[in-house]
Amino acid sequence: xxxxxxxxxxxxxxxxxxxxxxxxxxxxxxxxxxxxxxxxxxxxxxxxxxxxxxxxxxxxxxxxxxxxxxxxxxxxxxxxxxxxx
Amino acid sequence: xxxxxxxxxxxxxxxxxxxxxxxxxxxxxxxxxxxxxxxxxxxxxxxxxxxxxxxxxxxxxxxxxxxxxxxxxxxxxxxxxxxxxxxxxxxxxxxxxxxxxxxxxxxxxxxxxxxxxxxxxxxxxxxxxxxxxxxxxxxxxxxxxxxxxxxxxxxxxxxxxxxx
Ligand SMILES: [Zn+2]
Numbered sequence: 001x002x003x004x005x006x007x008x009x010x011x012x013x014x015x016x017x018x019x020x021x022x023x024x025x026x027x028x029x030x031x032x033x034x035x036x037x038x039x040x041x042x043x044x045x046x047x048x049x050x051x052x053x054x055x056x057x058x059x060x061x062x063x064x065x066x067x068x069x070x071x072x073x074x075x076x077x078x079x080x081x082x083x084x085x
Numbered sequence: 086x087x088x089x090x091x092x093x094x095x096x097x098x099x100x101x102x103x104x105x106x107x108x109x110x111x112x113x114x115x116x117x118x119x120x121x122x123x124x125x126x127x128x129x130x131x132x133x134x135x136x137x138x139x140x141x142x143x144x145x146x147x148x149x150x151x152x153x154x155x156x157x158x159x160x161x162x163x164x165x166x167x168x169x170x171x172x173x174x175x176x177x178x179x180x181x182x183x184x185x186x187x188x189x190x191x192x193x194x195x196x197x198x199x200x201x202x203x204x205x206x207x208x209x210x211x212x213x214x215x216x217x218x219x220x221x222x223x224x225x226x227x228x229x230x231x232x233x234x235x236x237x238x239x240x241x242x243x244x245x246x247x248x249x
Contacts, residue, residue, distance in 0.1 A: 009210065012197075013197075060211060060218040062142065063211075
């Protein structure tokens, strides 16, 4: 189990959160990128071996959405939301 | 009994879900207790609890006998657009868990750190209880824990099994 830092509640058990998926890159303009880049944007989900930026929803807590960097090898939260405790 | 606890299912409370900036809510309704500053704490005044449960999010709790008077004072349907006041009295079922082992029993279903140092006398928070979203706060000698009312019978069963 991870403890996830919430900007409102402080450190809370992962069980109180819903996973919102990795943060995807900004949507490119389909008219200016190559077909390959567009297909990559549509189909590829960030899944690095190492730190990944993720969205989490404190759905069973205060209801806030937050963004963290989690290391997929260790589950360490290497960077929390800017204003979390 | 494995645990030295008393578990009571409480009668319905008058409950209101308040949304919006504290200053706007306070300006609208002068019956409200002072708005708590620290997150996940509550203030009490004349038997009314005002729980600060999320950003611009509050739960007001009082005896059910005061529901009509609170509706008259809060005027939910006339609230200005920057705030919202919704009566939610019948949406939550409260369990009161008291006694020497109250924290032990809470810890079976709730991941919160409920030690005095982390969860003080005025603490309140939404969390999880047996996998369900729940509102948790302290009461005299233990804890009040509220789940969505449709899960009330199920949670009563969980608690009786957990403490049998
Ligand atoms: Zn939170």
